[in-house]
Amino acid sequence: MKVFLNFSDVAYFPDEEILFRINVRGAKQGETVHFKVLKDSTKEVFSQDYYIPLPEFFIEDSLESLEEGFYDAYVIWNDLVTSLPFVVLSPDRVKGKLLTVFHNHQALNKYPNGIYHSPWAFTHTWEDEFKPYYRGGVYFLHTFLLEKKPVKICFNLSPSLLLQWKEAVEKGVLLEWDSNIEYVSPKDERVQIIKDTLSGYRRLNRENVIEIFSSFFAHPIAGYLIDHYGWLDIVEEEVKLGAEVTKSILDTEAQGFWVSELFFSMKLVPVLSKYNYRYIVLDSLHHFIESLGDKRTPYEPYKVEYGGGELIVFFRDTSLSDYISFQLNKAKSLQEADANARRYTLNILKLMMGDEEKIVTVALDGENWMILPHPSPKAAVAYEKLLTYILSCERKGYFKCVLAREVADLAERKLKKIPATTWLGSIAKWTTERPAVQGRLWKLAEQAYNLLKIYEEIFSKEEKYGHLLHCIMQILDSDMYWTEFINEDHVVSWYNELTENILPKLNLLRVKRIEKENGDVFVEIESPLRGEIILRIQVDGTKMLQKIVKLNAGINIFKESIQGNVVEARILTPISLCPIGKPVYARCR
Template identity: 35%
Template sequence: MARLLAEYAVYLPGERVKLLVESAGGGRLTLKRGEETVGAWTVGAGAQVVEVDAGEPGLYEAALEPGGLSAHFAVLERPETAPLLAVVFHNHQAPNYSPDGAVREPWAYKHVWEDEFQPYCEGGAYYVQAKLLAKWELAWNANLSPSLLKQWADLLERGVVLNSDGVYVSVGPESHSARRVAETLETFRKLARGPLEVLTSFYSHPLAGYIAETFGWLDLLAEELELGKRITEQVMGVEPLGVWLPEMSFSMKLVPLIVEKGLRYVVLDAISHFAGATGDKGGIEEPYALGDLVIFFRHTGLSDLWSFKYSNVRSREEAEAGARDLALRLALEAYASRARPLTVALDGENWMILPSPKPATALLFDELLGQLKAAEARGLVKLVKLSELLGRVEPRKLTSVPPRSWRGGYDKWVSELSNVQEKIWANIVEAYELYKALEASVGCGEEEKLALMNTVNSDHIWAEFADESFSREWVLALRRRLDSVLASIRLEGFAGGKLRLRNTLERSVRVLVREDGRVREVVLPPGVAELEVEGSVTEILVRGWRREFAFCKPIVRAAALTV
């Protein structure tokens, strides 16, 4: 085994730099600043430490031959004000509930209680994250999605039933598995009272911008955000100021909706959103205001490098080297741009677990936090919670931001697997139609709202995970509810120009009565009601979004019939 590392990613001039060298056969170690060689040593076999004074500011490369190993570090002058770095994790699991109450896919739990990072540490991604953030106590930002929090809270409050490959398995709040979930949640709660900024989100992870632009369902999105914010407040015990847009799906139509909920900022993408934005633009390393909403634009390149390159480490050695390399990139970018802040945002768990858990990523995360802590101690970077910058850093003003996702367009959710995704979107439209018909006739409670929200969960639309059966289940649940309302109105007779109706429900039903093209609203109380018929053809119906649902066939007055 061979290894070459600098102890830290960044140093101040005059500090002692420790180069950790391990080689089976020894070799020649050289140190360069740019193209200039500033030191050379012969090293023997085995592990040893070579110390050198950090010289002039610059980027240094240590190289070991034979073997072709290299390591990088930077020497930087301490600035008067440390550049700011904001890291944002999007930790999310969809609301994986079935209409019968079972949890259809148990990922919210498995990524806590399963030991995904053996042999290095216990627990799943969320458990490991919470423990490491608590260990290093760095300022951090995380969207713990409301649907993830709800699944944790449901388990701890009353237990859950999991659908495990068609077999229902009960897990109680007193179980060993639940105790690990409780420990994870409590750790995040403690962090939220200190270094962790918790962002909220729309409850079911809908494509909010796409829905606003394509369908205009702002009422649904307002309900989604209201529920998401309420869950965040209740479960985490904090009032969130930031909102994570699922898939960074943005629309200008969302701005007043977000602001009305008392939320102050969002995180969007540099390439997909900032590049096409209009207004007073500088760089992405500073905040922007769109009306009363503050936007922080993530550095796309660094965020993607973290997600897709550094996630591929396979050993302790690769994790140690990767952590230093990533810390160096983050520190140099923030330093060079005098960031206010440099924002890096990514899925918090997926880089560690997809397509399957990658144990060495836990080591990388631990090492990375340690490297950032060391850089912060030197005054070369300062990690921040985004809310700390509201009112502290004056934002530039934007006039518009394009309605796009982090990918730019929406092919991943609309057309890449069109034969399945078209059916899913048809289900979503049907669910909204049924919901609006229920809302108009008898009103909708929490159960109906959750049924609709579950249908628009975007995780089940994403091409790789597209599952038409998930949305279909919830459409059928709403269909059954509306059918029961439609069947509750019975015709009992007609006399004296009045139609006798019976409402078998224990609550009033609002209907529309259309006669010869004229429409009026009628409230039918429980029991018998009489409806005066004024036209030749009477229809009793309820309207959804764009469709109508009839309580019965059109009723034609006998006098209007031609015999």
């Protein structure tokens, strides 16, 4: 026994005929179904019983002359009850624009040896996750549905996700499964879906259906790295590399920037401005409420200035964003999927009702709500329904869908300060919910950063420095610290890769010989690379000479005129004065 209810639309003009259809399966001859409509959840405005002459039967009817308001329609048949909401509303009562931003991200889930320990960037693209309704995975689904339902949406395709797709297309990838490793060739038919996905995003961007946002290369919680550790330099390297990857793969100059986990810091403003980003999205509940400045509502863009830079900030409606993240995917049937998509659309209309124009921003992960804890075909259906209803509302003049670049210049008010926090309002998810392992990983991160800075001080940014930066970005990817998905093996493997590339070179940097001839002291230093150090020479435990010296790869000899019997030479880093190795002394007569 099944009963289905369907309406021709979700929003109707006051004089518009409201068509509906009831489908019944498994009925006994002569049964009836009861149909009723409630206004504002309480007032019954329509009620009728329909006779069912056959086991499978449908009823088509219509409602007319309903007053403006929000309605719920119910079909009751024996113990089965199904319902759908709709609204009767004049477009004149709605004033608003809808800005939607989806964050599509996958960490670079591979070990330093090039083998992927987690295949999500690929399987969530090429696997048929939403059978029997759709082909392909969630990343492909976005492009497929937007080709059919061209709703304007902004997409952050994280650079680490893009780079994995590029590798699959150009070189193929090695994927680690439980008992073996699979090589997936660029010629594999699954990779064709990745090619189609990339082409789809590029095409939709060119056609102005979507706008591309860039982001950090990996997925650092930037506000934490900046304000807790002071690692603004690494954060800037993430911004720089992310911009390069987005430009090279998608052939677009992104103006929007997605801040990972919405973990903001005011010190990000000049960095993002430096790389020509104009706007970001933050949270209305955890950022806007505690912000300071000339503020009114979160339904308009704001300017924020700091350190000589300026950004425009859109504040997402937390409730609407969370509705997609945590409610739209709970449907257990196609009827529920339809109902959930309708409720989301009606919530937008309720929010936009009034005399003031609103820019309602909805921002969230673009994939997780459809695939976690496992792919949900009903959630994918709800997504298509949602796009259908939004397009209908736009075509009827209720509101307009916009891209961020189309409304950024409407920012007039200025904020002086925005708090450094996340979309959760807390840092615990990455630091203290599993304190033993998370504490251990952050300690490794500190050691890795300090070692990298020592190397950088001495050898500057030599040709292999890019690989070392890649290592530290992998170590700092916040996905590996998230309570439910901690991946200690990933962090440790990249920490080992970093140290194995740095420590041997630092160990080869040494004072090799100290000699005294005719009153002059000669200090011989061996270096694996060109660089710069501070050479500190101490004589007889008291007199000291200290100076910056340039190093060539190989043997370097430095001559100083010093009087004394016991000469000690020591290598220090040129900025932090960190000692490299132990001091070397010689008795010189």
